[in-house]
Amino acid sequence: MRALISVSDKTGVVDFARGLVDLGVEIVSTGGTARALQEAGLPVTYVKEVTGFPEILDGRVKTLHPAIHGGILARRTADHLDQLKKHRITPIDLVAVNLYPFRETIARPGVTLEEAIENI
Secondary structure: OEEEEEOOOOOOHHHHHHHHHHOOOEEEEOHHHHHHHHHOOOOOEEHHHHHOOOOEOOOOEOOOOHHHHHHHHOOOOHHHHHHHHHOOOOOOOEEEEOOOOHHHHHHOOOOOHHHHHHOO
């Protein structure tokens, strides 16, 4: 099994990922989340290792790649599994993400439009 974990609020993510690793799940993760998991001693595969492509546009584009979305969206039918195999894509069985703190950001006094947009 394989899980994609990419969170802005990392509260509890190490314990969550450790539980998955203990169950034999391979963790694939993005920059900051991957670093947090790695620093906690957990095995993690960076998304860029899966895609062969770095994060770009200040981290706005990390997982938008067929090697990720194909693994998430594929049904477990023979046809889909054959397509994944043909393109060397591993299925992703679980996705754990959370949203940027937009509400909290725009509630701050003096927040700029740019700061608000960065948290959408």
